[in-house]
Amino acid sequence: MPLNIIYIHQHFSTRGGCAGTRSYEFGRLLVGKFHHRVNMLCGRNRKSNFAQPSERAVDRIDVDGIDVHVCNVSYAQQAGFCGRVKAFLAFALQAAREGVKLKGADLVFATSTPITVAVPGLLISWLKRIPLVFEVRDIWPESAVATGVLKNPLLIRFLTWFERFVYRKATRIVTVSERMKARMVECANIPPNKITVVPLGADPDLFGQGSRVNFRKRYKLEKDFVAIFTGAHGLANGLDLVVDAAAYLPPGVKIVLIGDGGKKAELKEKAHSMGLDNILFLDPLPKDELAEVLAEVDCGLMILQPLDIFSTVLPNKFFDYLASGLPIVVNFPGGVADIVEGKQVGIFTRNSTPQSLAEAITRFAEDREFCQRCGSNGRELSKEYSREKLIVDFERCLADAVSQYDWGWRR
Numbered sequence: 483m484p485l486n487i488i489y490i491h492q493h494f495s496t497r498g499g500c501a502g503t504r505s506y507e508f509g510r511l512l513v514g515k516f517h518h519r520v521n522m523l524c525g526r527n528r529k530s531n532f533a534q535p536s537e538r539a540v541d542r543i544d545v546d547g548i549d550v551h552v553c554n555v556s557y558a559q560q561a562g563f564c565g566r567v568k569a570f571l572a573f574a575l576q577a578a579r580e581g582v583k584l585k586g587a588d589l590v591f592a593t594s595t596p597i598t599v600a601v602p603g604l605l606i607s608w609l610k611r612i613p614l615v616f617e618v619r620d621i622w623p624e625s626a627v628a629t630g631v632l633k634n635p636l637l638i639r640f641l642t643w644f645e646r647f648v649y650r651k652a653t654r655i656v657t658v659s660e661r662m663k664a665r666m667v668e669c670a671n672i673p674p675n676k677i678t679v680v681p682l683g684a685d686p687d688l689f690g691q692g693s694r695v696n697f698r699k700r701y702k703l704e705k706d707f708v709a710i711f712t713g714a715h716g717l718a719n720g721l722d723l724v725v726d727a728a729a730y731l732p733p734g735v736k737i738v739l740i741g742d743g744g745k746k747a748e749l750k751e752k753a754h755s756m757g758l759d760n761i762l763f764l765d766p767l768p769k770d771e772l773a774e775v776l777a778e779v780d781c782g783l784m785i786l787q788p789l790d791i792f793s794t795v796l797p798n799k800f801f802d803y804l805a806s807g808l809p810i811v812v813n814f815p816g817g818v819a820d821i822v823e824g825k826q827v828g829i830f831t832r833n834s835t836p837q838s839l840a841e842a843i844t845r846f847a848e849d850r851e852f853c854q855r856c857g858s859n860g861r862e863l864s865k866e867y868s869r870e871k872l873i874v875d876f877e878r879c880l881a882d883a884v885s886q887y888d889w890g891w892r893r
Contacts (some may be wrong), residue, residue: 697774
């Protein structure tokens, strides 16, 4: 039976934006493949296609059958901690108002981060007596505490309580890796059968299809071996490691970093002060353009601070690299490293030093047969993570939540 779904994702973006597209891909598949109705509640973000301010509180746009409700709340990573918190809370309030007005909804689905999306999810669930399915892409606030973003003990205590409260009230929980599920079961005492694992997923139809943008020629990289990092340049990403590693690379090996974030200016200044001419910083690219750039480079870098909390993550860029047929270098232990080594799609550097990262990149540059073999293995593996396949488990989880809901909002 077709469902009427309220889908809350503050950072929703399509392939024409620079952010992750899981919600767009799943939304259009829920509409096109399963004939559900999807009302997407999102905010304005300079990385998405919905960046321009509006005179209206909410704009409604049809995007490939998804009824997108764009709340006039802007967000930018560069806004600082207080600015971002203000944007999170403003969106939570506006999304709750908009969601409550929607008629005939069967389910509300909210995806974090930020965890504040749970506020409209809970309110809509309670007022409309419909189930809430909550998606956890990053265990928060634990990850914010581990990276030093959150330090206030009272705020940490409140957010930890709120996290557990959301888990209890949700009818079902979706998370993106088996390790993340295990951590939630162990640390938050969530029943395993309440959690469904649906990885972020790959888009083999978009990535790995060749390039028409002449990226190498534009930046005079025709003769170089190019390693690339795409994504946020923030505290959690630990990209000082990449800048330091550039100093150990042999001639003819270059690093390209595409993205934005609070640390980018500092990283550029550091590279300049070290006199590095083998590292290139570029602005974020729309997903469809990024796919063409990845088709022209030689390997992908999976870099995060080597903290225990990040052992649970399987980030978007990992699946983009796989689908692009790029061999991968990863510096942090956990789910990504397990797949990289177990499926022979790249190198895990283990000790996360600049020298070891440079050695891994250099190995790919010097052994092109090994490089190509890892890339081919990754491209084949990406088909197992195709969103066309993953949507089946995702849709089943939503349907089960509706059938299992007790209508009393008691748990």
